[in-house]
Amino acid sequence: MTHDRAVEEVLEFIWSERERGSNSIKGLFGIKEVADEKADIKTLERMEKDGLVTLNGDTVVLLPEGELAAESVIRRHRLAERLLTEVLAMDPDSVEESACGFEHTLSPEVTESICTLLGHPPTCPHGLPIPKGACCKKEKDDLRPIVQPINELGIGESCRIIFIVSNSHMRMDRLATLGIVPGSVVRVHQKRPAFVIQIGETTLALDPEIIKEIYVKRVGGSSGL
Numbered sequence: 662m663t664h665d666r667a668v669e670e671v672l673e674f675i676w677s678e679r680e681r682g683s684n685s686i687k688g689l690f691g692i693k694e695v696a697d698e699k700a701d702i703k704t705l706e707r708m709e710k711d712g713l714v715t716l717n718g719d720t721v722v723l724l725p726e727g728e729l730a731a732e733s734v735i736r737r738h739r740l741a742e743r744l745l746t747e748v749l750a751m752d753p754d755s756v757e758e759s760a761c762g763f764e765h766t767l768s769p770e771v772t773e774s775i776c777t778l779l780g781h782p783p784t785c786p787h788g789l790p791i792p793k794g795a796c797c798k799k800e801k802d803d804l805r806p807i808v809q810p811i812n813e814l815g816i817g818e819s820c821r822i823i824f825i826v827s828n829s830h831m832r833m834d835r836l837a838t839l840g841i842v843p844g845s846v847v848r849v850h851q852k853r854p855a856f857v858i859q860i861g862e863t864t865l866a867l868d869p870e871i872i873k874e875i876y877v878k879r880v881g882g883s884s885g886l
Contacts, residue, residue, distance in 0.1 A: 664730060668704060669730075669734045670692070670694050670695045670697075670761075671695060671700050671705065671708065672727065673731065673734045673735060673738060674689050675714070675721055675727075675731060676723070676732070676735050680789065684720050684721055685721075686720070687719055689705075694758075705721065708727070712724055712726050712727070713726055713730060732792045733769075735792060736776075736791055736794060737764040737765075737767045737772050738764040739760075739784075739785035739789060740779065741775075742756050742757075742760045742785045742787075743775075743782050743785060747779065748779075748807065756786070773794055776794055776796050776797065778807050779808050780807065781796065782823070782876070783824070783826055784824060807878055808824075808877065809877065810876055811849070811875040811877045812856060814849045816850070816851065816852055817848070817849065819846060819848045819879070819881075820847060820849070820879050821844065821846050821877060822843050822844065822875060822876070824876050825842075825874055825876070826874045826876065827871075827874045832874075836871070839865060840863075841860065845860060846880060847877075
C-alpha cells in the first residue's frame with residue numbers, strides 16, 4: 662500500500678523518535694520536512710483511521726502496518742543518504758533535505774538496486790541503522806557492489822574506507838589509532854601470507870577477522886593486478 666508524502670514524513674518522525682526512546686507527538690509539526698508537506702493533526706487522525714498508528718494524548722504507537730510502512734521510509738531515506746554521500750560525494754551534513762525529497766521517488770525495485778550497488782550498508786552516514794531488505798538476505802547479488810569488503814580488491818588497488826562493521830569498541834578504537842577509519846584512503850600492498858595495506862607511508866598487517874569488517878570503495882589511480 663502506498664502513502665502520500667505527508668504520511669511518510671510523519672512515519673519517519675515516529676520511527677526516529679522511537680530510536681531516541683520517545684513516543685511523543687510533541688515537536689512533530691515543528692519539523693521542516695513535516696511542515697513542508699502540510700501534515701497536521703488531521704494527518705495523524707487519518708493515519709489512526711487507516712490502522713497505521715494508535716493515539717493516546719501525546720503518545721503515538723505504530724501498529725503492524727504502520728511499522729512496515731515506517732521501516733520502508735526509513736530504509737529509503739538512509740539509503741538515499743548513503744548514495745548521495747558515497748557515490749555523489751556530498752557532505753553528510755548537507756544531504757538531509759536532498760534525501761528527504763529523493764526517498765519519496767524510490768520504487769521498491771530501485772531501492773533494492775541502490776542497496777545492492779552500495780554493498781548493503783548497515784548504517785547511514787550518521788551511524789543510524791538501515792533496515793535490511795530482501796536483497797540483503799540473498800546469498801548472491803546479480804550486480805557488483807560499489808562498496809565491498811577490502812579483501813575483494815587486488816594487489817596494488819587503492820580504496821576509500823566507507824564503513825567498518827564491528828561490535829568490538831576496543832577493536833574500533835585500535836583501528837582508529839592506526840588511521841583506519843571511514844574516509845581514509847588505503848592501498849592493498851599484499852594479500853598473502855598476510856593481508857597488508859599501506860596508509861600514507863605506513864604498511865600495516867591486518868588480522869583475518871578485521872579484514873572481513875572493513876568495507877571500501879575503489880578510487881582512481883590504482884594499479885590492480
